Structures are given as structure tokens and as C-alpha cells.
Amino acid sequence: MPFEALLGAWVATGLTLFIFTFLYKDNPLFKLAEHLYVGVSVGYTIVKAYDTVVIRLIYEPMVVQGDWSLLIPLGIGTLMLARYAPKAAWMSRIAFAFIVGVGSGLAIPRVISSYILKQVEDTIRPLVSMAQGGALAFSTNILDPASNLNAVVLLVGVVSVLFYFFFSIEHTGPVRVAARTGIVFLMIAFGAAFGYTVMARMSLLIGRLTDLIEYADPGYGRPSLWLLLATITTLVVWSLRRRDEHPPEG
């Protein structure tokens, strides 16, 4: 097995176990892994951003290929740094104005079209369908998203939730009924979101445990087992030393 694969396996196993120690309590091993994670992520981001932006998108096109028109966006971007000099800070507003202006211009029509118009179009569906021979039909298959029954459920859900968020009048009488129905729909939505979140978090745990099982293989030198032993020993020693330094009261 190549040395880098072995080293990777030992580092990944160690850091996973160190992070898991937080489930016992906050401790120096967890802090070490946490700080390494933050440091490595920031370091990686800075290096990749420098290489891609400064070298590939600015230096090479300008100096190597002679595309000096890039000086315009570079100049606007550089104005952002003026914020660090209080006397010249006003110049950064030019860059911000450019970003806000272009960003809003690009985003507003697209967002209205995608999030509002398309979604409204999908919400307003016929509550009954036209069957063969011109007769009206009502499909009741709850498992079919396009069924008429689901169109009714969708309509009731949207209207009742909108009523719940309608704060201009007091929620009494029929408005109260509609708002209460809205709460039921909201609870179902929150439940579904929470269920998916639990699934996602468990998937992350499965991912780490799968790696730990893989790295328990003799081919890697069994890092999972050795480092688990080392982590537990360190935690026990740390707990005992802490108990000696801060004995429990009473």
C-alpha cells in the first residue's frame, strides 16, 4: 500500500475518533481536531483561491496573453480593500454599488420567474379533470402527485398557511379555523424536514463508521483499533488528572 494512503488512513481515523470524544465531554483531543479542521480548511481555501483567481484568471491572461482589459474589473475589485484605510473607505462604496447593482439586476427577474411565477403556476391546478367524452372526473390516488385529491390538499395547505401568517386581523371564527389548519400543515412540513435532517446526520455517522471499519483492516496497520485504544487511554488519564486538580466538592 502506498505511504500516502497509509498516512491518510491513520490521520483520518485519529481525527474522527478525536472528534467523537466530544460525545463524552469537551476535552483537549476534540479541541486539537477542531482547530486542525478550521486551520486546514482556511489554508486550503486561501491557496486554491490564490491559484485560481490571482494566477489563472488575472496574472496569466494579463501578463502572458496580454489581455489588459482585465484591469477594469481588477481595479473595481481592488477598491474593496479601501475599507481598511479609514480616509479612503468611501471608495469601497463604488465597488459595492457595482456589485449590488449588477447582482440585483441579474437576480431579481430570475428569482421572480423561478421562485414565484413557476411555483404559483404549479399551485393553481385544476381541481377536477376532463375525462373522455367531456365528463368531469376526480382522481383520488393520494400517491399520485398529479391527482385531483392532491391538488385540493395543496390548495387547502397553501391557503390555510397563508391565513396563519395573516396578522392584520384577529384569528377568530372562520379565520381561526383556517389558521389552525395552517398550523397542522406547518407541523407536517417541520416533521418531514426534521425526519430528513435525522436521516442526513445518521448518514454522516454511517460514513465515518464505514471508514473506521475499513481502516481496521490489517493492510492499513489497524489504525482504528490502535488509535481507539490510544484515545481511550488519553481520555482516562486526562479525566484522572482533572479529578486530582479539581476534586469534586463535598
Add this chain to the structure above:
Amino acid sequence: MTFAERMLRIDRRIIFLLIGLSTLLPLLYPVGLAIKISPEVRGVHGYIESLPEGSVFLLSLDFDPASKPELYPQAVALLRHAFEKNLRVIGMTLWLPGTGMADQVITQVARERGKVNGKDYVFLGWSPGGSSVIINMGQDLYKAFPSDYYNQPTKELAALNGVRSLRDVNYVVSLAAGTTGIETWYVFGKDKYKFELGGGCTGVIAPGLYPLLRSGQINGLIGGLRGAAEYEVLIGQKGRAVAGMDAQSATHFAIIALVILCNVFYLFIRTSRGQTGQRS
């Protein structure tokens, strides 16, 4: 203190241990529970299946290593399917911290299928701007990415023959862990440049993407590790995601059991307190 009260004050580390064991034991001793394919996953698979050989498939790996357990198996399954269908694959990412990992997954699957970089596939890497990158690619792909991840000029790559912008891409799939991701690809890409779009995402953001699916804004959605497992079953190549499904089911069962037990204990305490209050 009654038994119910003691149970509700149980050390939370015991619960962590229970969940850990529910996950670990099925991974060590799998039982192979059946995996039912959902229509949303079938949507992505069916569209790739319908593409003729040589079509252009763009996979945007919009996630970082924190979401690897859910999205990496999806990427592997999609790439295996695309390479098997002899599609021309364009890989890229809108998430800077995921660049190295995205390159790793594409290179690994391409090597496994005997595909050549530059001829059968290309990895463009990352470019700053998020939504602006998509708009830029829609106008001129070579201006958005003058060179690929390995600094080869993109205009000279055989894999990109006949591709000038996003309008020439047959299918785009974004594997997303948040924004920038599937929604950005729809808003700034599909809505304007009219290519077909599918998605893969983490479980956390999946409920928020269902409205896009139902309205036809995306033609399929692979949700979390479960979605990856379904895709692996569809292409007949069971991998890490399928292996994790037993553990997922066991953990969910444990959580449901714990929620029910907690509620039973809570109701029991409330009832007994009510009775004590009536007596006094």
C-alpha cells in the same frame, strides 16, 4: 423518584451509545433489507439512460468534504452510469473547498472505466462567482473556464468538441449540499439556457427542493444516502450507499423507539402527578 422520572433523566451518553451500536452492528453484520426505488431517483436515471452515446453530461459537484458520506456515493454512481453510456462528461464545482475531492472522484471512476482525461471527460475545477459562473458558462464556456483543472486550454480538449455554452449541454446534474447548488443552477442556468436539469442533495436540504421537482423545474432528485443507494440498485452496482442502508434503517428504528418511550414516560409522569394533585 419513579422509574419513568429516572428514565427521562438518563445520562445522554447512554443514548449516544445506543445510537452508535444501532449504526455499527448492521454495518458489521448486514441483513440486506430491500430498497424500493422512488420516482424522483428514477427520473435522473431514466434521463441519463435515454441520452444517446456522445451526449454531453455536466456534473457539478457543489459540496465540500463535510457532506462526503451522502454525496460522494451519488457522484460515484452517476459517473459510473454516464461512463457506461459513453457520455462525454464535464465535471466542475461551485464550492471551492470541494475542488480536490471532486477531482478525486472523477479521476477515480474514470480510471476504473478506462476513460481518458480530455478525450472522454474533462474536469474544469472551480471558478469564483457562483451564479455569475453559470451565467458566464451560458454565454461562453471558454471564457468562464479558459483552462481546466490541470491548466490545459479548454478550447483544445476533444471532450468539449461542439460545446460552446450551456445550450450545447444535454443534461446537467448538480450534487448540492446547500447554496450555491441546484436552485442556483435552475434560476441562472436552466430557466435561461433551456437545458434539462436534475439534482442530488443532502437529506437536510431535500424537503426544500421538492417544490422544484413537483413543478417540473428539475426532472429528478437523488436525496441523501438513501437516494444514492437507490441509484446504485438501478445501475446494478451496489456500493457504499447500499451497504449503509441497513444501518440507516436500524438507527431510524432506534430513534423512533426512543421517541415513543420518552412520550410514554412523560405521559406516565403527567398522569401520576395529576392523580396526586386530585388526592391532595
